Amino acid sequence: MELEIRKVVTICEETFIEGFKKSAKPVRIAAALAVIKNPYAGKYVEDLLPLIKTYSEKLGEILPQKAIAALGISGQEVEAYGKGALVGLDGEIEHGSAIIHTLTFGNPFRSQCDQAETLLPSAEKRGAAGSSLDLAIKHKMDPKIRSHHMTFEVRIPDAPRNDEIVIAAVVTSSGRAHPRIGSLHKELEGVFPS
Template sequence: MPKVEVRKRLLVLEEIFHEGGPPRSDPHRRGAVLAVIRNPFAGRYEPEIQGFMDDLRPLGLEMAQQLAAALGGADRIEGYGKASLVGAAGELEHGALWHAPGGYAMREVLNGAKAIVPSAKKVGGAGARIDVPITHVNASYVRSHFDSIEVGLNDAPRADEMVVILAMTTGPRVHSRSGGLEASQIKGEDGLR
């Protein structure tokens, strides 16, 4: 399969002290790392594309390590998600190739997190933005960690590019009070509860 060609990367970090309620002394941190890569399948239909997932694995691992470190270390991460934006000469299925490399990379960096990594993907032009869904790393049903981060770049994806994205958070939403399963109640049996 073709070599992964990275044009640029972006690291986004947010510190949220309050959302109208009492300010926190330790802010909720949310971040994303984006890589703009050449889409080797742009402009044509290619029946066999799965091999590119293996080529993306090293990039996924590098991005997961960078993001976890930027948020204070893997032991602080409680939420995660992933996404991809595909340029107009590509197809949605090209973005789906990020599922395994992005998800497994975060699980490895986060010491075998159990929950499925939520994801989003779409085809869009330069400047397109995407909401990356986020859930708890060990139990998808922990409602306090249902979150998202909107990301994008003004000059990507170009028609022959893809933007691959990882997102992480350091805890629940800053003023979470919607009930449901709490992080302290996780059983860790199935990645759901």
């Protein structure tokens, strides 16, 4: 199987005002999305290993690298991240899941984010060209830090075609603008936000 990427799209957003209040620093989020050929579109294939071997490691390196570069920061400065797959109408959600739910995708991603430790949160679905995908984001070292729980909506007007998959990596250099609900650590200790 041959690696076939039609295009890579990078989306970067900076939010300066949230909830009618200026943020202490802009909330910056970037996602890199690869539009790839789905060789299994329109048919059932039992063994997905060739798909994994062709795409997982390569995209686990390329996409976080492009997202981090779009923010203009180092991997050390990434605070939170996530991943996703949007499968075209003739594919199975399992095809996208096979690519992103592997150590060959996740380990290069975490490595670029200064040896991050948490599992990458994910979003997977099937949709037509132009469908949106809400990428889940969590803190790279501690999933109980709620200030970094957020989503980032992405879409590509002409992708995925029926025989394509969009694979996404998202990173951010901070949490939400004005977090006020406290961490899960405190709630587990019986301390609730006032």
